[in-house]
Amino acid sequence: MYEVRSAGAKGLGVFATSKILRGTRIFSERPTLTITAKQDIDSGDIYTVFRSLSAVDQASILQLSAHVTSPFLRWTHVLWYTTKELFTSFSIPRVASIRQHKSVLSIFRTNSFAIGGKSTIQQAIFARIARLNHSCVPNCQGNFDESRLCFNIHSTRDIEPQEELNISYLPEHGATHASRQANLTPAYGFECECPACDLSSTRGKDGEARRKQMQTDLAAFVERVGKGTETSPDMELGTIQKYIQLFEDEGIAGRELSTICQNM
Numbered sequence: 001m002y003e004v005r006s007a008g009a010k011g012l013g014v015f016a017t018s019k020i021l022r023g024t025r026i027f028s029e030r031p032t033l034t035i036t037a038k039q040d041i042d043s044g045d046i047y048t049v050f051r052s053l054s055a056v057d058q059a060s061i062l063q064l065s066a067h068v069t070s071p072f073l074r075w076t077h078v079l080w081y082t083t084k085e086l087f088t089s090f091s092i093p094r095v096a097s098i099r100q101h102k103s104v105l106s107i108f109r110t111n112s113f114a115i116g117g118k119s120t121i122q123q124a125i126f127a128r129i130a131r132l133n134h135s136c137v138p139n140c141q142g143n144f145d146e147s148r149l150c151f152n153i154h155s156t157r158d159i160e161p162q163e164e165l166n167i168s169y170l171p172e173h174g175a176t177h178a179s180r181q182a183n184l185t186p187a188y189g190f191e192c193e194c195p196a197c198d199l200s201s202t203r204g205k206d207g208e209a210r211r212k213q214m215q216t217d218l219a220a221f222v223e224r225v226g227k228g229t230e231t232s233p234d235m236e237l238g239t240i241q242k243y244i245q246l247f248e249d250e251g252i253a254g255r256e257l258s259t260i261c262q263n264m
């Protein structure tokens, strides 16, 4: 159904090898590395968990791409962990493992999914799903299935053979271009060039205008609710219908479909 191959400047990516119909479950993957709710992603727990993995799992994680953010912070974590280990195990850490620790932290930031909610898992890496690149108008959507401890990826529209499979790395799908970019560049190190981000095209311009209008409508809605003037269910329904219309016009309606499908 899919293959992992070069996606040009994006690095590797996932591409359809045959037509994939809307609502298809494409991935259902157990985590390779898991940080539980009780563990601390800001301490040495990530590297401790990494070292407890099998050699195969460690290798699959080390092959993932990494956007290096906050190098000073990373080194501080690594040096703190190394010093603690020196005093608790009285073993001299190898330079290679210090370097590896720093890489693992960067890989974790670039590839992990926040699970949270009621799950015992706080954050996790799914080594195959981690190859999916971002689009602000994605054709796939991910959901964590708590009962099976699997992350599922469903197609949210029909996908043609050779088309790249994308998810959105952002939690909010109605955001404007500037706000999306302000989140993507520092965290992942790229400028999105998806159809919604091409503001020189009619499609990009129209989408941006729709999103801005929606932000204005939502802000007005929140203000009316705050003042207690949003009293009519019809007015409320009208705002929600406009939001659904935006998703349909943008071609991103379907997140709700994949959520319903997640346990199927």
Ligand SMILES: C[S@@+](CC[C@H](N)C(=O)[O-])C[C@H]1O[C@@H](n2cnc3c(N)ncnc32)[C@H](O)[C@@H]1O
Binding pocket: 009, 010, 011, 012, 013, 064, 065, 066, 067, 110, 111, 130, 131, 132, 133, 134, 135, 187, 188, 189, 190, 191, 192, 193
């Ligand atoms: C989770 S990884 C995705 C898979 C990655 N391309 C690889 O080779 O393993 C996230 C990284 O992929 C790249 N990436 C993802 N989406 C992108 C996009 N729309 N445009 C450019 N680069 C992208 C960025 O380098 C980002 O830090």
